[in-house]
Amino acid sequence: MKKLLTLLLAAAMTASFAGCTTTNANDQASSKGETASGEKKEITFLTYNLSIASQKDAVQELIDTFNAQSDTVQVTGVQTDVASLQTKVQSDYVAGNTFDVVQVGLNSVDYYVENYALSAFEDIAGQEAYDQHMEGFAEKAQTLGTYTDGKTYVLPYTFSTPMLYYNKDLFEKAGLDPEQPPKTWEEVKTYGVALKDSGTEGIQITATGDGTDWLIQAMIYSNGGEVLSEDKKTILFGEQPAVDAISVWQDLVLSGAHSNYTDTEAMEAFMAGNQGMLVVSAAMESGLISSAEAGGWELGAAGLPSFGDKEAVPTNSGSGLCIMSQDEEKAKAAWEFIQFVTSEEGYTIITSKMGYLPLRPAIIDDEKYLKSWAEEHPFVRTNLEQLERLHKWVGFPGLNSGQIATTLNQAVTECIFSDKDVEAVMKQAQSEAQDLLPN
Template sequence: MNRKTFLTGALALLATGVAYPALGQSIPATVDQPVTISYYNYNLASAGNGAEATKRLIAKFEAANPNIKVKGVGASSADITSRIQADVAAGRIPDVVQMVFSDLEFTVDNLGAAALEQIVPETELKAHFEGISPNGLQLGVLNGKTYGLAYTFSTPVLFYNADLFKAAGLDPDNPPKTWAEVKAAGLAITKKTKAEGIATGIFGPSAGDWLFQGVLRSNNGSLMSPDRKTLAFAEPASVEAVAMLRDLYDSGAYTNLDITAAMEAMASGNVGMYLQTSAIQGFLVKGSQGKFDLRASTMPRFGDKPQRPNNSGSALVILSRDPLKRRAAWELMKFMTSKEAYTVITSEIGYLPLRADIVEDPKYLGNWVKEHPLIQPNLEQLRMLERWESFPGPNYRQIQKTMMEGAEMAVFGGTDPAAAMQAAQKSAQAMMPK
C-alpha cells in the first residue's frame, strides 16, 4: 500500500469514528529524562495576534523545565484540525494541541483525545483547576470528563474609533449598544468622514461561526434542537437576525471586508467600528498608538433583548499516547494556563484572563487592567457567556460551512434571507447524524 492510499484509508476510518485508542494509564510523577513534545498552536501561525507572545511563553517554559523541549507547529485556527487529522492518520500523533472549541467533540470521538481525569492524579488536577473560571472549565467537558483545558478565550467586542465618532458628530463616551444604533452610527461615519462605518469578523473563510452564533442567540434564535438532531437556524428568530445584517449592508453602514482587510482597516483608522474577538486587541492597539483614540464596547443587542455572547477561542488537548510525553504535555498545559501565562496572554494578545484572581492583583494584571480599559467589555461579558455550540457527527465542519454560506448569500449576495437559510438548512440537515 503506498502512502497516498494509506492516508486516504486512514482518513476514511477517522471520519467514520474509528480512531487509534487512547491509553488510560496514569502519567509518571515527573519528567526525569530529556523528551521533545510537539505543540500544535494556531497563535503561532497568526499575523500579529500572539505569535511572538506564544514563542516567549514556550521559551520560558523550556527554561523552567530543562528536560522538556517543545516543537511548536503553527497552523491557522481554520486549518489546525485538518492538519492534526492528517498527521494522526499518517502516524505522526501530536502530543498537545490548541483546539478550537467547535472541534472538541470531533477530537474526542475521532482523534483519541485523553481525558485529564484518566491520566492526571486527582489531587494534582484539582489543585490546578483551583481559581480557573468555572464557565471556562465547563467548555472542555464532554460526558462528564475534561478533555480540553480552557486556554485562549474571548467574547465578541465592538472596537471603535473615538476620533471618527467625534468627526461624525457622535458621542464617543456613549457607543452603540443596539444594532439599530450601530446602523445609525455607521451611516453617520460614512456620510461625514472618508471612513467605512462598521466591519465584522462574522464572515470569511477563517471566520468559523462563533460570532454568527452570538448574533443569532441575541435575537433568541438557535442553531439546532435541544436533542441536537434537528437544525433550527432557518427558524424566524434566526432569519430575522440575518435580515438585520442584510439591512445593515444594504444601507451602506456595513462594509464587506475579509478578516485581514477589516483588521488592517480598523488599525489604520479607516473603519469606525469593528466587531471581532478581543484577540486582535494587541494588533489594534499597536496600529492606533499616536494616531487615534481606540476604544471598546460590548456586543450589540437587538432592542431590549439581552446580548447572548458565546466564546471564541480554544482548549489545550493531549493526544499523545506515550506516558512520558503525556506528563510533559500536562506540564506545558499547566504552565500555559498559569497566572504568569494568563498575564501575558491577556496583556499582549487580548484574550480573557480565565484566572479571575489575577485581574486585581498588582503582581499580575492589576495595574495593567487599570491602564487598559479595552479589557472591560470582555470581562463584563464573561458573566453572561453562552457555549459555542459544535454540530454533531463527522460532517460537523461541512454543516457549519453550509450554514455560513447561506447566511453570506443572504447578507451580501442579494438572496432573500428566509430562502437562503431554509435552503442551507435543508442541505445541512442531510449531513446530520441519523
C-alpha cells in the same frame, strides 16, 4: 498593512503555542527518549501559531519559561499551519506518530474525542488535583472542553469574545457622543447612518470572511435562537429567531449603516482611521491600539450590542489543549506543561503579549501579574464582563462539521450583501446542512 491584517486575522481565529526548538513535524513526532541530561521527559506540542509572526515570540516565551522551571519535562514545539493541522493530526495518528499535546479549536471537542483516543484531564491528573488547578479559572470557560460524559478532554487556552470597537474622533465628526457607544443594533443603525452621512464608513461585523461561524452564532444566540438542537440531531439556524437576527444585519447593510467591505478591507479601513465601528474578536485589540496610536486617533470599545431589550450573548473564539499521548508518563508530563500554560504566570504572558483573555480573571488586579497592564488596557474588563453571558461556540457533529459551518457562513454572506429573502435563504441552508449531519 495587508500583511499585518493577515496576521491579525489569523491570530483572532487561533490559539497559540511555541517550542524551544521549531522543527519539521514528522521529525518531532518520532522523537523519543530523554534529553542530553538524561533527566527530563521529552514531549511534543503541535501548534499552528508558530507560523504566526505576531505571536511566535510570546509562545516561545511560554515554552522557554516552562522548560527552565521544570526539572522533569522538556517541551518541543512543532510548527504547522492552521489549514494543515487537522490533516497532520489525522495522518500522524494513523501512522502511530501521535503528538503529546495538540491545540484544537473549541468547536472541535466532540470531533477529537470521538475520533482519537484522548484521555480526560480528570483521569490523568486525578479529580482532586484537576479541581485544585481549576480554582480561579473563569467559570463559564471551564465547561467548554467537556464531552457528554461530563469529563474535560480539551482545556480552554487562548480565548476571546466579540467586542465593538469604535473611532472616537469619527464619532465627534459625525456629531455622536464618543463616550456613549451604541448598546443595541437599532442604535448601531442610527450611529452607522450618521457616520456614513459624515463621509466615512459606519460599522462592519467581521463574521463572514474568515471561514468560521463563531460570531454569526453570537448574533443568532443574542436574538434567542440556536444553531443546533441539544441532542445534536437538528439544524436550527433557519428558524425564526435566527432569520430575524440576520434580517437586522441585512438591514444594516441596505441602509448604508454597515459597510459593503470584505472583512479584511474593513479591518484595513478601521486601522487607517476611515471606519467608524468594527465588531471583531478581542484578540485584535493590541493591533487596533497600536494603529490608533500610530494614526493619531482615539480608540473606544464596548461589548456586543443587543437586540432591543434582549441580553447580548457572546460566543467564544479560540482554542484549547488536549493530551493525545497514550504513554502514561508522557501524559503526566503533558499535564505538567498545561498546568503552567494555564496558570497565572502563563496567562500573564498570553494576555499581555498575545491579546487573549486572561481566563484567570483575578490576575488583572494582582500587582504580580496584570494589574499595571490592565490599567493601560481598560477594555479587558469590558471583555471579561461578557463571560457571564457566554454561549459555547457550537461545533457541528460528524465528518461534515466544517462543511456545515461553511454552509451557514455562505448563507449569511448571501443574505446580508443582497436584498434576497432572508428566510428563504436560511431555510434552504438549514435543509442542506441537515442532510450533512450523520444519520
